[in-house]
Structure formats: structure tokens, C-alpha cells
Amino acid sequence: MPKGKTADMTGNSGHRIFVNLTGKTTINLQNADLTDGTFQVLDANGTDGPALFQLPSPDPDGDGVTSYSCYARALGTPGGSVKVTTCATDVATGEDVCSLESLVTMREKGGSKFQNVSNQLLSIVVDITDDGIDNPVRYPLFSDELQGYYWDYDNAGLKVLQLRFYEVPTTYAPVG
Template sequence: MAIKKSAKGRSIIISPTVITLMVAVALIAGVQFQKMSGDLGFDTRSRAGNSAPSGPHFNLNIIGVPKDKTASMTGSAGHRIFVPLAGKCNITLSPGEFQVLDGNCTDNNGAAFQLPNPDPNNDGVTEYSVYARALGKPGGKSTTTTCATDPVTGEIYCSVYSMVLIREKGKSSFSNVSQQLLYIYYDLNGDGKPERYNLFNEALQDYFWSYDNNGLKLAQLRFYDVSTYVNP
């Protein structure tokens, strides 16, 4: 039995049953807050030492190679895509479960990757998040931009935001690149302000990542089942 002093100095007796109820209420409130935070899109997972969320994820390695690959990698269903160590190539995107459909981006056909629609309502809250980091020999850099085609004019539009990875010396940490890889920001209506279009938005078609490599040996992407708020 606990004894607590009141403001006037008198003792108030608190029974063990009351204490147990108070602890239970506090625990339930904590669980409900954590659940609510998850429902609202807050990332409640702990961070690993590399700044990425902890927990299950789909891993995709984009590997820069000095020579073109000749083997067919269509339907490889792996976790890697080969790109030129220096130069550009396109990675075609299509909706579906995470899967590499064509792992060779060094040939004329480019590569192909499948991933779910990240934001079907285009409300700026993703259903999963992408984290990326640069690995390999220091000094490499890559720029990845999300693009798509206007179904009426056939013109290609690329987002004003790009994922830029630079391999610095020392430890490499992950950063959240959901805004750059899962959306296109472009002024389609001509009002002077870029609008936000989620991947596979019907306003555009034939989505792809334009990958421009300048010596980066490895771009590592991880897709986590956590939400991200992106800018309007």
C-alpha cells in the first residue's frame, strides 16, 4: 500500500489495486499513441546505426560497371540492376510487388523494376518509404530523376527533384529519398508552380527513373513499410 502526501500535508492512502489500474491506463495510453502515430504516418521504428529504419525491407542494389553486360537478365527477379559506371540509362517502372524485371541497364533496352503504387490517393503520404545511400570507392556520384510521358502530346516530363548520391570518405548513411523517387513534381498546368504526381498517376504514363552515373560503384536502395510525408 502506497502513502502519498497531499498539498496540505495530510497523508492519502493509495491501494495496490488503484496503483495497478493507474499503471495499466498509462501502458494502454502509450500503446494507443504509438498505434495512432503509425496510422498517421509517423515512423515509430527505431533507427539503426546507418540511419535507416529497422525491420523488414526490400533491398535493391544499383551497381555501376565499366563494361556493358551481354547476358540476358530479363525476368531475373533478383535484387540488383547493372548500370554504366559512367553515363545514363533508364529504369522502366511498372506497378506490382517489388521485383526486378530486367537487371541490365547497360544495353539498349534499359532495365525494368516493379514496385507498388506508393500513394494511390496522391495525398502526399506514402504507403512505404525509400531510403538510399552511396557505397563503393569514394568519389563516385549518381543522379536519379523520376520521369514519365504525357499521354496526349508524347512529351517526357521529369521531376524538378532528383536523388543525388555522393560517395564521401568514411561511413555512409541512408537518407529518405521517397519524394525524389516516388513522385514527379512538374508544372503541367502552367501556373508557375510544380504539381505533385505519384508514381503511376493516370495523368502521365510510361514512368521511369533516369539514372545518370559519374563513377558511383553502388547505390543501395531499401524499401520499408513505413510512411513518409512529402512536401505539397
């Protein structure tokens, strides 16, 4: 959105999140397994501070295979782009860390197609060990090593990014 929204959209039944048309928006992620287990937009207004999206843990047993997958496509006027990065707080240090992988997409002319973005949005690839060796590891959303998960949504004029979640497993790609 080019200007901030003023309506209170907290707890409404919409399935969309409003973000800044240019610049960064934080979309906080809440583990639905701790509540009612459903996908829900809890705060749709990302223009007045962080938005809030609830989703189930994608890989609760940590075996590297998700129980559902996330697909994305860019819609709207051609030319806009977005970079979405999964971030969290390192439990050991209290520092924010962001994944080495990001969803980067641009709206081009013609029809847009969905792409599987489960690796980029349902996990985070970071090196949180203090061993002096560069050895990033993939952690699924809501793993215990990290907390306070969120998507860093960096928008460059993309008007619509559509996400769909399907009950289809995805095997995470190897790190590196």
C-alpha cells in the same frame, strides 16, 4: 558497369540492377498493382538498354502520404556520384517530362548513411498545365496524369547505390 553485360538477366531472381558506370541509364518503372503486387527486378541489365523495375503504387489514394518509403545510400570506392530523376510522359502532350527534384548523392570517405529519398524517387514534380503560369505539382508514381514512368540514372562513377523499401509512410514535402 564499365562494359556492357552480355548475360540475359531478364526474369532472374536477383535484387540488383546493372547500370553504366558513367553516363545515363534508363530504369523503366512498372506498376506492381497491375500484376502480383510485389517489388521485382524484371530486367537487371541497364547496360544494353533500359532496365525494368516493378514496384507498387506508393500513394494509390493520392492523399500525399506514401504507403511505403524509399531509402538510399552510396557505397563503393569514395568519389563517385549519381543523379537520379523521376521522369514520365505527359498524357496530354505525349512529351517526356522530368521532375524538378532529383536524388543527388556522392560516395564520400567513411561510413555512408541511408537517407529518405521517397520525395525524389516515388513522385514527380512537374508543371504539365498549359496555363502559362509556373505552378509545379507533385504527382505520385503511376498517377493517371502521366504514363511511362522511369528513373533517369545519370552516373559519374558511383559503383553501388543501395535502395531499400520499408513499409513506413512518408508525407510528401510541399512543392516549392
